[in-house]
Amino acid sequence: MLTNGFDISTVLPLLRARVGWKQTTGYELAPETQVSKSGRFFNDTSFHSIVSLKNIDETREDIDEPPANTLDAHLTGVQDAAILTLLNQVFNQDQLIETGLSYSRWQQVRDKWPNTGKVAGMRINLAKTKTALQINTVTLAFDGNTPFNLYLFADTSAEPIYTIEVTPEANKQVIVELPDWIVRYDGQTNKSNWFYLVYFQDDLGGMQALRANTCWQETYTYSVSGVLMDVLPDNNFDRVTTPFTYENYGLLPDISVYADYTNLIKNTAHLFDEAIGLQVATNVIEQIQYGTRSNLTERITEEKLRDVYRDVNLARTTEEVPFMPGLKARYKRELEKINKNLFPKVKSRIINPC
Numbered sequence: 001m002l003t004n005g006f007d008i009s010t011v012l013p014l015l016r017a018r019v020g021w022k023q024t025t026g027y028e029l030a031p032e033t034q035v036s037k038s039g040r041f042f043n044d045t046s047f048h049s050i051v052s053l054k055n056i057d058e059t060r061e062d063i064d065e066p067p068a069n070t071l072d073a074h075l076t077g078v079q080d081a082a083i084l085t086l087l088n089q090v091f092n093q094d095q096l097i098e099t100g101l102s103y104s105r106w107q108q109v110r111d112k113w114p115n116t117g118k119v120a121g122m123r124i125n126l127a128k129t130k131t132a133l134q135i136n137t138v139t140l141a142f143d144g145n146t147p148f149n150l151y152l153f154a155d156t157s158a159e160p161i162y163t164i165e166v167t168p169e170a171n172k173q174v175i176v177e178l179p180d181w182i183v184r185y186d187g188q189t190n191k192s193n194w195f196y197l198v199y200f201q202d203d204l205g206g207m208q209a210l211r212a213n214t215c216w217q218e219t220y221t222y223s224v225s226g227v228l229m230d231v232l233p234d235n236n237f238d239r240v241t242t243p244f245t246y247e248n249y250g251l252l253p254d255i256s257v258y259a260d261y262t263n264l265i266k267n268t269a270h271l272f273d274e275a276i277g278l279q280v281a282t283n284v285i286e287q288i289q290y291g292t293r294s295n296l297t298e299r300i301t302e303e304k305l306r307d308v309y310r311d312v313n314l315a316r317t318t319e320e321v322p323f324m325p326g327l328k329a330r331y332k333r334e335l336e337k338i339n340k341n342l343f344p345k346v347k348s349r350i351i352n353p354c
Helices: 008-016 053-059 071-090 262-267 269-290 302-313 327-342
Strands: 096-101 103-113 119-126 131-140 148-154 162-166 174-184 194-200 209-216 222-229 251-259
Touching: 008 071, 008 262, 008 269, 053 071, 053 269, 071 269, 071 327, 119 131, 119 174, 119 251, 131 194, 148 174, 162 174, 194 222, 194 251, 222 251, 262 269, 269 327
Parallel strands: none
Antiparallel strands: 096 251, 103 209, 119 194, 119 222, 131 174, 131 251, 148 162, 148 194
C-alpha cells in the first residue's frame, strides 16, 4: 500500500535496521532489536544520555497490555513512530498526480472479439519518473459467466506480478476490486516501464469479450494501448512483435498514479540516521516527562526535568545557559540537510555549442 509517497512495507524495515538498541545489564533484547547497520545505538549517549532501557522500561504505558507488552515491542514502536514522523515531514508534497478510468465507453457495438488463442488486454507504459501506478479496479464486459485468470506482467519477467481469478456476468459490467496492484518504473523487483494487463483467450471457453467504441483519456504519467499477442511456450507471450490497437478486449481499468520515493529512500537510507535518533530521543524524553507511571527509583527530579526540557527545546542563548542547540533544533537542521540532499535546487548551466 502506498503511504504518503513511499511503500511503508519496504522502507520501514530498511530504516529500522539502520540504528539499533544496545543490550545493557538487566535487560535481554531480541537479536532483531539490536541490529544496527550504521554502528550507532539510540541508548549509547549518541543522541541523549537519558535514553536508556531502564528509563524507558520504567515509564512506558503499555506494561499491562498483553500481548504487545514486551520491551522489544515497545522499543520497535518508539523507533517506528520516529521513522514515520520523519518520512512524513520530508515527503510532504502533494502525492496524488492523476486518477480515473483509462478510457470512456461511448458506444456499444453488436460484434464481439473472436477467441483466436491469443493473449488479449492492454499494455501500460509508465513515464520515467518517481511515481507508482496503482490499478484500483478493472471493469469486465463479456457475454458469459466463465471464470478466468486476469494477469499483470512486467515486460522483463516471464512470471506474472499479480494474478486474480475473475468472474464476469453475461452482457453486464462487473467491477473487480484489485488488492494493491501497484507497479513502479524503478521498482524493487522489476525495472521496467512496460506492463501488461491481460488474459489468455483460451481460458474463456466459448465466452467472448464485448466490443465498444472508446475514447481514450488524456494522461500525464502513463499511456495505455490495446494488445493482442501470440502465445509462446510455457504460457509466455510475444512481446517483441506486439500489435497495438485502440481496442479494450472487455477490460476497463481505473488507474491512480502517485508520487513515489521508495527507491530514493532505499538508496539514501544513511541520510536518515541522525534525524531518526534525535526524534527517538525527543519521543523518549516526552514519554518520561508526561507519562502517568510513577518513577520507581525517584531518580528524575523536577530540576532534572527542567534540564531535560531545555535539552529538547533550547535553540538560542539565554543569560543562564551558553548557546547549545536543543534536540528539536538539531532535528530541524538534519531535516533541512536531508531535503537539500534529496531535492537539490536545479543549477543553471551555460552550454557551449562548440
